[in-house]
Amino acid sequence: MSKELIALLIMIPFYGLALFMIGRTLIVAFSFRDPVPFVPVEKKLLKKAVQLLEIKPGDRVIDIGSGSGRFLITAAKQFPEAQFTGMDINRALIFWSNCSSKINRLRNIKFMKKDVREADFSQYNKVYLYMTTGFVADMMERLVNELPSGAIVVSVAFGFGKKFEAENSVEVYEVGTKRNDKVSVWRKK
Secondary structure, X not given: XXXXXXXXXXXXXXXXHHHHHHHHHHHHHHHOOOOOOOOOOOHHHHHHHHHHOOOOOOOEEEEEOOOOOHHHHHHHHHOOOOEEEEEEOOHHHHHHHHHHHHHOOOOOEEEEEOOHHHOOOOOOOEEEEOOOHHHHHHHXXXXXXXXXXXXXXXXXXXXXXXXXXXXXXXXXXXXXXXXXXXXXXXXXX
């Protein structure tokens, strides 16, 4: 085998990594056209959210504005007996998420392109949100009415809105020292 061929074979993983990073950067950049842009969640917040959702076999979990699918893929690996759905309006992020779930060979997860303002959430009992406070507050007005009793909603980094939190019992967990290092939890009675 020639030295050039060996050098090329050694470089292939690096080219793949470079393409991955370029693709992810472009997806993030183009998402800023959406009402709620994609911003990756920190691992410590993601882990705390998975824990606070108390996922059990048979649960139906939805990530509203699922972005790259990182939260759902992490949770779906840990809880193969639950069903996971990701919903986002960004086609590129849905494509990315579906590719990631296939690479991870997950059969308990699906991602769909859909405007969350047109969705029905009554079939889900666990909800994950990583959106701005204003968007979360708007979503909570719907979720209160559509979710079944016993449902759990977790919002990462942003709360549920002052009005909602004043009228409802919400638990807030500090996960770090930064301003948005928190996870808020609401349980429907």
